[in-house]
Amino acid sequence: MRWSKLFIPTLREAPADAEAASHNLLLRGGFMRQLYAGHYSMLPLGMRVHEKIADIVRAEVDHIGAQEFQLPTMHPAALWQQSGRLEIMGDEMFRLADRKGTELVLGVTEEEVFATLALELNSYKQLPQIWYQIHTKFRDEPRPKSGLLRVREFAMKDSYSFDLDEAGLDASFDLHHGAYVRIFDRLSLPAVPVEASSGAMGGSGSVEFMVPSDAGEDDVVRCTGCGYAANIERATSRLADIEDDAGPDSPERFATPDVRTIVALEEMQGGAPADRQIKTMVMVVDGEVTLALVRGDHQLNVQKLLDATGAIEARPALPEETVESLGANPGSLGAVGVALRIVADHTLAGRTSMTTGANEDDWHYRGVSVERDIAVTEWTDLREVSAGEPCPNCDRPLEIVRCIEAGHIFKLGRKYAEALGAAVLDPNGKTQTPIMGSYGIGIGRAMAAIVETHHDERGIAWPVAVAPYEAVITIASMKDQAGVDAAELMYSQLRSAGIDVVLDDRDARAGVKFADAELVGIPYRITVGKALADGEVEVTVRATRETERVPVGDVVERVVGVITAQR
RNA sequence: CGGGAUGUGGCGCAGUUUGGCAGCGCGCUGCGUUCGGGACGCAGAGGUCGGGGGUUCAAAUCCCCCCAUCCCGACCA
Numbered sequence: 321m322r323w324s325k326l327f328i329p330t331l332r333e334a335p336a337d338a339e340a341a342s343h344n345l346l347l348r349g350g351f352m353r354q355l356y357a358g359h360y361s362m363l364p365l366g367m368r369v370h371e372k373i374a375d376i377v378r379a380e381v382d383h384i385g386a387q388e389f390q391l392p393t394m395h396p397a398a399l400w401q402q403s404g405r406l407e408i409m410g411d412e413m414f415r416l417a418d419r420k421g422t423e424l425v426l427g428v429t430e431e432e433v434f435a436t437l438a439l440e441l442n443s444y445k446q447l448p449q450i451w452y453q454i455h456t457k458f459r460d461e462p463r464p465k466s467g468l469l470r471v472r473e474f475a476m477k478d479s480y481s482f483d484l485d486e487a488g489l490d491a492s493f494d495l496h497h498g499a500y501v502r503i504f505d506r507l508s509l510p511a512v513p514v515e516a517s518s519g520a521m522g523g524s525g526s527v528e529f530m531v532p533s534d535a536g537e538d539d540v541v542r543c544t545g546c547g548y549a550a551n552i553e554r555a556t557s558r559l560a561d562i563e564d565d566a567g568p569d570s571p572e573r574f575a576t577p578d579v580r581t582i583v584a585l586e587e588m589q590g591g592a593p594a595d596r597q598i599k600t601m602v603m604v605v606d607g608e609v610t611l612a613l614v615r616g617d618h619q620l621n622v623q624k625l626l627d628a629t630g631a632i633e634a635r636p637a638l639p640e641e642t643v644e645s646l647g648a649n650p651g652s653l654g655a656v657g658v659a660l661r662i663v664a665d666h667t668l669a670g671r672t673s674m675t676t677g678a679n680e681d682d683w684h685y686r687g688v689s690v691e692r693d694i695a696v697t698e699w700t701d702l703r704e705v706s707a708g709e710p711c712p713n714c715d716r717p718l719e720i721v722r723c724i725e726a727g728h729i730f731k732l733g734r735k736y737a738e739a740l741g742a743a744v745l746d747p748n749g750k751t752q753t754p755i756m757g758s759y760g761i762g763i764g765r766a767m768a769a770i771v772e773t774h775h776d777e778r779g780i781a782w783p784v785a786v787a788p789y790e791a792v793i794t795i796a797s798m799k800d801q802a803g804v805d806a807a808e809l810m811y812s813q814l815r816s817a818g819i820d821v822v823l824d825d826r827d828a829r830a831g832v833k834f835a836d837a838e839l840v841g842i843p844y845r846i847t848v849g850k851a852l853a854d855g856e857v858e859v860t861v862r863a864t865r866e867t868e869r870v871p872v873g874d875v876v877e878r879v880v881g882v883i884t885a886q887r
Numbered sequence: 888c889g890g891g892a893u894g895u896g897g898c899g900c901a902g903u904u905u906g907g908c909a910g911c912g913c914g915c916u917g918c919g920u921u922c923g924g925g926a927c928g929c930a931g932a933g934g935u936c937g938g939g940g941g942u943u944c945a946a947a948u949c950c951c952c953c954c955a956u957c958c959c960g961a962c963c964a
Binding site: 337356431457459526758760833836838 | 888893897898899900912913914921922923924925926955956957958960961962963964
């Protein structure tokens with residue numbers, strides 16, 4: 321293509337709203353434009369990158385035997401009713417009605433629709449199946465942000481596996497794990513597979529592929545020594561045991577005037593260090609007032625509470641709900657003698673001589689033996705790991721890294737197949753519900769993640785595999801007829817060799833063309849200009865900005881060589 | 888949903904405090920000069936000042952209501 325004919329509306333100044341590097345540069349480089357919050361138009365340049373990413377994803381899932389479909393994005397609400405997810409997804413789903421009044425939803429994912437198609441599977445001999453599509457998904461995000469990183473309408477590759485049993489699911493899952501590693505490698509994304517929560521989707525064996533980046537929204541706990549890595553919603557650490565004295569035979573009530581915080585209780589005469597306190601969080605879990613207990617120096621992770629209880633929603637109780645259920649205000653709360661549902665963190669198990677609120681303002685208990693004095697309903701992992709704590713595997717310090725979630729694979733189980741009535745006969749002639757896995761990669765998010773990890777102050781530096789054009793031939797001056805002729809010849813030779821090449825034939829100053837090529841991020845630039853007097857052109861590598869003079873006669877072969885090696 | 892900020896030409900902004908011709912830079916069009924790192928001169932085009940209501944002789948500016956966008960938090964397969 322000739323740059324003079326392309327629609328590449330680059331901006332010299334960044335739109336004021338773009339904070340994340342990928343947001344800023346994709347706008348400035350003329351890859352996309354916002355239509356409104358969370359909805360972006362892909363311009364020709366953006367479309368090319370998007371398609372290249374999708375093609376890589378497609379090739380790798382095809383390689384593991386997946387079959388491509390294209391499903392509707394608009395679904396009857398009744399289908400989501402049937403799986404029970406209409407309520408679970410709640411406000412996250414866009415809903416509409418047709419002229420007849422039939423309720424419709426815009427697809428958030430496609431488990432239901434694929435499971436419906438799976439009704440036509442009837443024998444174990446047809447399994448396993450891996451089905452996928454690359455298509456638009458809709459989510460009514462409360463807060464779209466950071467350009468393509470968090471949007472309300474986006475293309476995603478979602479695949480689903482159907483197997484007869486767990487062993488089959490493990491195999492399908494492992495196939496995807498391998499495919500994802502290859503995909504992110506080809507995309508030049510340094511994605512780390514981490515243990516994750518499977519969230520509202522249900523299921524187990526959840527692995528997220530995380531790309532370290534400040535623009536991300538997830539925290540990953542990673543060991544500096546061994547390979548341990550987990551989402552903070554899931555991560556654990558090994559903590560030193562604490563020696564308790566036995567304490568009194570029963571809790572001792574004592575006055576704590578104006579003490580409302582862990583710190584205040586630590587500092588108070590007769591108080592207790594934070595790790596000898598029980599922090600009592602009053603939460604409303606799916607409508608039920610529930611106490612979540614963690615050690616005084618620990619933080620509650622709400623997702624862990626959700627995972628432990630299997631609940632859909634958990635929120636801190638309102639002040640009036642707290643007073644109503646416990647009779648005191650935050651700062652004096654405790655679980656001693658309380659009959660509510662009580663979920664406690666493992667670190668409290670067996671602890672004695674602890675201090676906690678007495679459910680009366682300005683009073684606390686000391687000498688609390690957790691298992692003797694508190695009717696814990698469930699013991700589980702609730703606390704959030706902090707940086708520097710010892711790795712659960714090797715004891716070396718953990719670090720917390722901000723990441724973009726680029727992919728997520730997990731074992732779904734039989735929930736959807738069962739809800740929709742999918743079944744096959746096994747070798748014994750018995751009816752079995754197939755077991756599903758679910759695997760997603762957001763295409764636009766991957767595109768943004770690549771920019772986040774491949775840019776500098778001048779613009780984007782695309783990896784060859786996803787670059788909108790692999791090479792640009794920059795004609796320094798359109799008045800230089802010899803230069804124009806040489807560039808035209810190279811252009812047609814590179815095109816014949818199958819290179820995605822763009823000829824910058826605009827009647828603009830060289831500086832403008834250089835700046836645009838660097839902003840847009842084309843990996844190789846061939847400059848035809850003053851070196852032509854010596855029978856040479858310059859080849860500049862965008863990522864390193866290294867320039868080399870190459871004889872005109874050699875440049876095509878040279879460039880074809882380096883580019884094909886990197887595809 | 889809570890907190891903060893912002894809405895003025897395609898983009899970036901000033902003007903709002905103290906009401907009085909709607910401006911600047913970039914970009915865009917034409918002509919000329921220039922031509923390897925976002926040139927220069929001259930001449931132009933382009934704006935319901937987010938929307939509605941109110942106050943006033945007069946509103947981008949003051950008052951009321953609404954909307955939108957961005958940031959932080961909550962939330963988020």
